Amino acid sequence: MDEVEVVVAHSERATLRVGDVFLKVDVDQARIDVEVEAMALAPVPTPEVLWRRPPVLAIAALPGATLGRLGGPSTGSPAEWAAAGAAIRKLHDAPLPERVGGAGRSIVALAAELDDECESLVANGVLPAGLVARNRQVAEAALRPWTPVFTHGDLQIAHVFVDGGEVTGIIDWSEAGQGDALYDLATFTLGHEERLDDVLAGYGTEVDLEVIRAWWSVRSLLVVRWLTEHGFDPFAPGCEVDVLRSRM
Template identity: 85%
Template sequence: MDEVQVVVAHSERATLRVGDVFLKVDADQARIDIEVEAMALAPVPTPEVLWRKPPVLAIAAVPGTTLGRLGGPSTGSPAAWAAAGAAIRKLHDAPLPRLSGRAGRDVDALAVELDAECEVLVASGLLPAELVTRNRQVAEAALRPWAPAFTHGDLQIAHVFVDGDEVTGVIDWSEAGRGDALYDLATFTLGHEEHLDDVLAGYGSDADVDPEVIHAWWSLRSLLAVRWLTEHGFDPFLPGCEVDVLRSRM
């Protein structure tokens, strides 16, 4: 019998692996609905949905391996990173999705959320004030109007699989919707700044990509993530993770 592997588990959701089957258990049925809808619409390889029985979604494993993980060494050739960039561009060029209950992010609301989180980070002593202040300044460049695109919404490096120089699957679509294309690019390259040029080479030189905005999203995403990660059993202070990303902006 195959071993049951806990891939991720916290109070909101858990993912288990049994052989080549992943079981996703989510307390929020809307997230599962969005994930299934998004995978059906996305013009890139996605996992096969095997069955659904709320609150569980069963999907098949995708072939290949990831290009690395946040806090770990990056793998893959420049061509593999470029192939990932090309797949991301294909997603962003697709027709805008109409996903159940998922509207685009509001810039003003995001700014309010960010400022409130920065206050908590400093007041709690979780991060030094100067580190928070500097990254809040960097993050400001992301808080501008953007043309909505079909975005993955949580395009961590561990969510993109490749085999050689070919993208074989993109997983975890529960945050998909209409968003800022540069947020996806920033999330994918978070902690792996050395591969940003490779990704952009595949994404296309004709795209309107401002590296300053990508840097801003690195800061913004990290500021919003640190406390949540700490409270849910993860460690953003590990080498190469979110706090190091914030320190790199100093």
């Protein structure tokens, strides 16, 4: 091994890569507990857990590569995006875990959180009032009853690996639990709307596109301030603020 690669690092957690091993350091052991349990239950490929010594979890690297990143070009063939959609559907069809995940917050709680965040974004001059108001309007479609499924809860494009047209693994399960299926689909296609049809072709069932668009707005509104405060740039081209602007 030639070096230690910092994959992501902020005040809550950090992930390092050393050769073919990822080391996840998290001060909140509950998140690691959720991750390990979810990977054991999920009916899709997940990384091998090598060892665990709090606050560190060691997992094996996955073969293949992701289909792109938020703010960058998407890669992979339509068939690979469809394979990702099929894997997501397999997860959603699995028996429900006991835990309610991040994508399973109650409608009342989610609406309150969203309203508080919108008020803060405007009051602190983070985003223009008109942009926030328009996306809060779009977001309303997500605030409806849903049938809980087994969700990943943070299914960013960078968390799904493919190789040879097949999904080789899905990582970062700390938000997994019961939740809304369309939240996972929206998170995976955030910033890559042009790939949604390919994902849905693999997912294999009709979905409410208005709700997926609403979740794009919800997720972006809720994370802009957090990302800014933790050293990330949601204003970079193709990232969360551009997603919000696309709804105007």
